[in-house]
Amino acid sequence: MADLHFSDAEPTASERRAVLAALSVDEESDGAVVVSHPRVVRAGMQRRRQMRHQLLPALHALQREAGWISPGGLNFVGRTLGVPPAEAYGVATFYEMFRTEAPAHELSVRHVCIDPICALAGAAPLAEHLRSQGHAVHEGPCLGQCERAPAVFIQGRREPDRVPADGSGPDSLLVSITAPAPEAPSLLRHMIGREPGQSESMSMEAYRERGGGAALDAALRLGTDEVISQVTAAGLSGRGGAAFPTGIKWRAVADGEGPKHVVANIDESEPGTFKDRLLCELEPLAIIESIAVAGLTVGAEHGWIYIRGEYPLATQRLRHAIAQARSAGWLGDDAAGSGRPFDIELRRGAGAYICGEETALFNSLEGFRGEPRNKPPFPTTHGLFGRPTVVNNPETLLNVNEILRIGPEAYRSVGTEGSPGTKLFCLSGHVGRPGLYEAPFGMTLDELLGLAGGVQGTLAAVLLGGAAGSFVGPDAGGLRLSLEDTRAAGTTLGSGPVMVFNDTADMSAVVERLAKFFCDESCGQCVPCRVGTVRQHELVTQIRRTGRSTEPQRELLGDIADAMGDASICGLGHTAASAVLSAMRLGLLGDTAS
Amino acid sequence: MTRSGESLRPEAETERVTLSIDGREVTVPEGETILAACTAADVETPTICWAPNLTPVNVCRVCVVELEGSRTLVPACSRPAEAGMQISTDSERVRHSRRMVLEFLGSANDLSQASEIADWSRIYGADPARYDGGASDVSADGSGDLPERPGPERVREPVRIQDDLYIRAYDRCVLCYKCVEACGDDAQHTFAIAVAGRGFDARIRTEYDAELPDSACVYCGNCVAVCPTGALQFRTEFDLRAVGEWRPDDQSVTRTVCSYCGVGCNLDLHVQDERIVKVTSPADHSVTSGHLCIKGRFGWQYVHAPAFEPPTTSATEH
Numbered sequence: 041m042a043d044l045h046f047s048d049a050e051p052t053a054s055e056r057r058a059v060l061a062a063l064s065v066d067e068e069s070d071g072a073v074v075v076s077h078p079r080v081v082r083a084g085m086q087r088r089r090q091m092r093h094q095l096l097p098a099l100h101a102l103q104r105e106a107g108w109i110s111p112g113g114l115n116f117v118g119r120t121l122g123v124p125p126a127e128a129y130g131v132a133t134f135y136e137m138f139r140t141e142a143p144a145h146e147l148s149v150r151h152v153c154i155d156p157i158c159a160l161a162g163a164a165p166l167a168e169h170l171r172s173q174g175h176a177v178h179e180g181p182c183l184g185q186c187e188r189a190p191a192v193f194i195q196g197r198r199e200p201d202r203v204p205a206d207g208s209g210p211d212s213l214l215v216s217i218t219a220p221a222p223e224a225p226s227l228l229r230h231m232i233g234r235e236p237g238q239s240e241s242m243s244m245e246a247y248r249e250r251g252g253g254a255a256l257d258a259a260l261r262l263g264t265d266e267v268i269s270q271v272t273a274a275g276l277s278g279r280g281g282a283a284f285p286t287g288i289k290w291r292a293v294a295d296g297e298g299p300k301h302v303v304a305n306i307d308e309s310e311p312g313t314f315k316d317r318l319l320c321e322l323e324p325l326a327i328i329e330s331i332a333v334a335g336l337t338v339g340a341e342h343g344w345i346y347i348r349g350e351y352p353l354a355t356q357r358l359r360h361a362i363a364q365a366r367s368a369g370w371l372g373d374d375a376a377g378s379g380r381p382f383d384i385e386l387r388r389g390a391g392a393y394i395c396g397e398e399t400a401l402f403n404s405l406e407g408f409r410g411e412p413r414n415k416p417p418f419p420t421t422h423g424l425f426g427r428p429t430v431v432n433n434p435e436t437l438l439n440v441n442e443i444l445r446i447g448p449e450a451y452r453s454v455g456t457e458g459s460p461g462t463k464l465f466c467l468s469g470h471v472g473r474p475g476l477y478e479a480p481f482g483m484t485l486d487e488l489l490g491l492a493g494g495v496q497g498t499l500a501a502v503l504l505g506g507a508a509g510s511f512v513g514p515d516a517g518g519l520r521l522s523l524e525d526t527r528a529a530g531t532t533l534g535s536g537p538v539m540v541f542n543d544t545a546d547m548s549a550v551v552e553r554l555a556k557f558f559c560d561e562s563c564g565q566c567v568p569c570r571v572g573t574v575r576q577h578e579l580v581t582q583i584r585r586t587g588r589s590t591e592p593q594r595e596l597l598g599d600i601a602d603a604m605g606d607a608s609i610c611g612l613g614h615t616a617a618s619a620v621l622s623a624m625r626l627g628l629l630g631d632t633a634s
Numbered sequence: 635m636t637r638s639g640e641s642l643r644p645e646a647e648t649e650r651v652t653l654s655i656d657g658r659e660v661t662v663p664e665g666e667t668i669l670a671a672c673t674a675a676d677v678e679t680p681t682i683c684w685a686p687n688l689t690p691v692n693v694c695r696v697c698v699v700e701l702e703g704s705r706t707l708v709p710a711c712s713r714p715a716e717a718g719m720q721i722s723t724d725s726e727r728v729r730h731s732r733r734m735v736l737e738f739l740g741s742a743n744d745l746s747q748a749s750e751i752a753d754w755s756r757i758y759g760a761d762p763a764r765y766d767g768g769a770s771d772v773s774a775d776g777s778g779d780l781p782e783r784p785g786p787e788r789v790r791e792p793v794r795i796q797d798d799l800y801i802r803a804y805d806r807c808v809l810c811y812k813c814v815e816a817c818g819d820d821a822q823h824t825f826a827i828a829v830a831g832r833g834f835d836a837r838i839r840t841e842y843d844a845e846l847p848d849s850a851c852v853y854c855g856n857c858v859a860v861c862p863t864g865a866l867q868f869r870t871e872f873d874l875r876a877v878g879e880w881r882p883d884d885q886s887v888t889r890t891v892c893s894y895c896g897v898g899c900n901l902d903l904h905v906q907d908e909r910i911v912k913v914t915s916p917a918d919h920s921v922t923s924g925h926l927c928i929k930g931r932f933g934w935q936y937v938h939a940p941a942f943e944p945p946t947t948s949a950t951e952h
Contacts, residue, residue, distance in 0.1 A: 045849070045850035111841070111842055124850065125841035126825055126830075126841045127825055128841070129828065129839065129841035129842060130829050130830045133832070134832055409828075414712055560832075561832075561833070562833040563832055563836075564832050564834065564836030566695050567694050567738050567739060568731070568734065570809070570836070571738035571739070571741065571742050571834065573834075574787055575786065578786055596765075599734060600734070602730055603730065603731045603734035605706070606706050607706070607731035607734070608695070608706075609695070
């Protein structure tokens with residue numbers, strides 16, 4: 041744009057090509073003209089402003105091509121999309137996967153997870169080993185592969201990203217602890233009717249043979265009001281951690297006017313959580329179908345998938361599924377024969393836990409820094425691009441498909457009164473068989489651990505809900521895993537991670553790492569979280585070094601926790617002290633005598 | 635609606651809402667914030683990132699109040715007032731969070747030139763030193779081999795002096811976003827600066843920390859005018875402070891109209907010892923909303939130029 045100021049730095053020819061390829065922008069016109077559709081060519085300033093949401097894909101392209109976001113590359117992206125370079129730089133520096141300094145090598149980068157489960161499984165020696173072999177190594181937060189720790193993700197330099205364990209390693213364990221009856225709800229049994237590794241059955245044909253498409257048919261047959269009333273009657277609540285009633289959310293968006301959006305939030309980055317990755321890898325067409333059900337039900341034209349950047353296989357399969365769904369007529373100008381347009385666009389995150397927060401996700405997707413917005417207004421009225429937006433976790437969306445398959449009454453036949461249906465639990469750490477388990481709400485922790493092969497060794501603590509959750513001790517085996525029971529016990533299920541630690545784990549190291557995780561992942565926008573997480577980590581480090589806490593230290597930790605919980609903008613700050621406080625209560629940081 | 639919130643059609647009826655502030659009923663026009671309602675109720679509210687001429691970003695969280703029925707505290711500066719809201723501005727929870735925000739900033743930043751924040755810190759009893767010595771009694775217990783405990787992490791940044799007009803001392807920056815707003819959507823639309831990095835390492839930056847003269851900066855100085863901590867400072871003030879000669883109490887402020895073009899921007903000339911040391915514009919001025927261009931802001935040196943004397947030529951000698 042003429043009124044933006046850029047430095048003299050120019051892109052290399054390859055950077056230019058990479059960006060243009062990622063944006064499907066006409067190179068001859070230097071980006072001023074955009075071919076958005078074979079028959080629609082739009083140009084001009086207004087169009088460029090509307091292109092900002094392509095910033096993240098463009099930065100991904102630069103990073104892959106050059107190994108960093110160079111000044112010349114950034115200028116080219118800024119000129120093409122009409123983004124001021126200072127703002128584009130602000131966005132590039134926000135994400136774990138982008139570098140803004142030239143790397144000293146030409147290699148793909150091996151990300152090694154250093155969060156608790158991978159640390160227990162030997163992440164540090166693995167990183168050392170990889171370095172000694174001459175690899176470029178980046179140690180960072182959870183990569184969502186806790187069931188096969190220690191996790192590695194390879195961020196490709198001029199090659200596709202990949203996860204070594206995909207395809208080559210042992211398949212992940214999937215267990216459905218649900219009634220085998222066809223009328224009982226079960227995502228793994230009925231929605232994901234397939235074992236891992238059977239890639240030949242990824243076709244639409246095979247999916248239809250497994251019953252795929254029935255939810256979309258039912259949704260169109262029943263219509264908006266009936267679908268929402270069934271979802272409400274089933275008592276479905278969000279599975280991403282906040283447990284908000286899905287029916288209320290959908291009703292509000294359905295009642296909204298004008299263009300609307302549906303977003304599948306597949307940015308699961310909570311340490312200990314890997315369920316969404318497996319769902320997308322196993323049955324991507326079911327995810328696409330469920331997004332279409334949501335979109336056509338609430339009257340949205342635009343569907344979006346925001347998936348974390350560290351999930352290359354899930355991303356590839358979802359893209360393939362989108363293409364198949366378009367061919368089959370599920371997506372397009374007359375989506376599934378509804379007479380209404382609906383299509384889905386996929387966006388990759390670039391490594392930021394905070395972008396799982398729904399409003400941070402919107403900002404990230406729109407090409408801004410992934411900083412949460414203040415609520416209210418809520419996404420149901422002011423969501424993506426300021427429009428009414430349904431944003432749901434894929435597990436939630438798949439549950440809607442199940443409700444449409446069997447009806448709300450049958451759906452409520454499992455689970456508890458306050459938490460109907462099933463929950464996916466991600467078991468990791470010191471259990472016999474780490475993996476993805478689907479169980480009815482209300483099963484006790486002991487039962488779940490027993491079904492996962494039991495605790496290896498002597499149980500020290502279980503972290504429920506991940507970094508944003510809390511520790512429970514060995515005496516919590518009788519805890520019923522439902523929303524209401526965990527709430528009453530002062531803990532949370534979150535998105536379903538169950539991280540198990542036996543007495544060989546250095547729990548104080550685990551707690552210190554969790555405190556550091558929040559320092560690293562705080563977006564830095566609001567004071568309570570930006571400074572509070574750092575002060576909390578400093579105190580935890582002090583207590584760990586001395587092996588005991590003093591009264592002033594405990595008071596200060598409590599003061600910090602209260603301020604973060606009360607005054608932070610978003611859920612990250614609200615929950616940043618939860619695991620630390622629970623660890624203090626259980627004495628996991630050492631004794632509490634002053 | 636104009637920027638300052640006045641209706642362009644005075645005859646238009648504005649809906650009004652009544653809410654309770656600390657037990658007192660207050661009525662404000664619909665669309666006003668809780669902060670405006672507090673002001674209407676004569677309740678003073680601390681603010682850092684809020685300014686009358688900028689869109690609220692509600693990031694500092696020092697203005698939080700307790701809203702009945704809300705799980706967390708809410709920011710007064712941006713939350714619209716609604717009929718029937720029950721607001722507490724001086725509850726234990728409110729006082730605690732305000733104190734902690736001020737304490738956090740005091741423990742992380744150089745606030746020596748942030749007089750308003752210092753005043754509020756005193757009022758709320760903020761004690762940033764709490765983070766300095768939490769474990770000193772423990773390290774004295776004779777265990778001997780404890781590694782030396784570092785003090786609390788602080789924002790450490792060199793002063794950036796890259797031109798004659800203003801300096802940037804980011805160790806004083808509390809990330810209130812005001813400069814970013816003034817440089818961008820709220821005033822100048824230059825977008826020379828943005829927040830870069832994440833968490834405690836987030837900083838206000840040009841792209842790749844480019845020097846200001848090489849950046850998009852047009853030297854309007856609007857960022858300096860809205861900075862609450864002295865992180866951005868006019869060079870005149872910075873140089874006078876360096877020699878201990880910055881004396882706000884000895885300064886007079888004279889309002890005038892900028893002489894460069896016909897827009898009619900009001901200027902406040904801050905004068906010390908018969909010299910202009912700073913130029914601002916009133917935030918409530920209908921033309922500027924407090925914002926100026928490089929000429930009005932910095933183009934006043936000619937006032938102090940020696941009086942013009944016509945050259946003598948051989949022709950005049952005849």
